[in-house]
Amino acid sequence: MLMTEAPYTLPFFESFAGGKGARYWASDVRRGNSEEGFGFTNLYYVDNDKGCALYNSTSHNGEAVLTFGKISLSGDAIPFLYFYYYALPGEAMKLKVLAYKNGGSADTLKIIDNNALSGHDGWLILTVRSGIDKVTTNDTFDVFTLQGVCIRRQATSLAGLKLGVYIVNGKKTTIGK
Numbered sequence: 001m002l003m004t005e006a007p008y009t010l011p012f013f014e015s016f017a018g019g020k021g022a023r024y025w026a027s028d029v030r031r032g033n034s035e036e037g038f039g040f041t042n043l044y045y046v047d048n049d050k051g052c053a054l055y056n057s058t059s060h061n062g063e064a065v066l067t068f069g070k071i072s073l074s075g076d077a078i079p080f081l082y083f084y085y086y087a088l089p090g091e092a093m094k095l096k097v098l099a100y101k102n103g104g105s106a107d108t109l110k111i112i113d114n115n116a117l118s119g120h121d122g123w124l125i126l127t128v129r130s131g132i133d134k135v136t137t138n139d140t141f142d143v144f145t146l147q148g149v150c151i152r153r154q155a156t157s158l159a160g161l162k163l164g165v166y167i168v169n170g171k172k173t174t175i176g177k
Contacts, residue, residue: 007072010079014068016040016051025053028065038066046084046123057093077141077158077168078175081109082127089117097128141169 014023019042027038042050053066073079085095095112109128143152144167151166158168161175 007070008068009072010076012071015047015049016045016053017049018042019051021053024069026067028067037064044086052084052086075169075171077173078129080127080129080174082125084123084125085112086122087112087117087119087124088114088121089119090115097126143168146172 008023014021019040021040025038038053038055041052041054044052044054046052055064055066057064081097081099091114093114095110095114096108097110097112098106099109100106110126112126140154140156142150143155143158143161144150146165146167148167151161158166158173158175163175166173166175
């Protein structure tokens with residue numbers, strides 16, 4: 001499915017409050033029967049907004065895709081994607097997070113295999129780099145600590161910085177795993 005509206009801008013946020021999506025979302029059943037797929041519900045939630053996207057599978061090997069529109073990553077030195085998901089340790093299901101670049105090629109950002117998880121059922125947060133941070137640019141920028149100490153002048157990359165929060169071009173930027 002091709003979504004052609006103008007790109008969303010950062011920060012992009014969706015809570016599915018009240019069991020509804022505030023933006024255009026599409027679900028496609030890749031394998032399984034027509035009753036499978038994603039929907040929205042107000043029965044399960046993590047942040048008191050009474051909403052989430054929910055995958056419903058009626059077969060053992062069902063597979064569906066939840067998609068939304070294009071997001072412009074301009075202006076963010078190292079974009080991240082983070083969201084909550086409900087983990088079911090020991091269950092034979094996987095959550096695969098993909099990002100499609102301009103031109104249509106897909107990068108697998110993360111695969112969560114519930115069968116390999118241990119512990120109790122419950123909400124977990126997933127944070128992944130977008131993979132777009134490898135793009136090179138001729139632009140330079142200064143990097144500051146949160147205390148205002150300049151640690152790089154006219155930098156062209158954030159490579160080699162320790163994990164943490166920095167100020168880059170006047171914006172908070174998180175360096176994470």
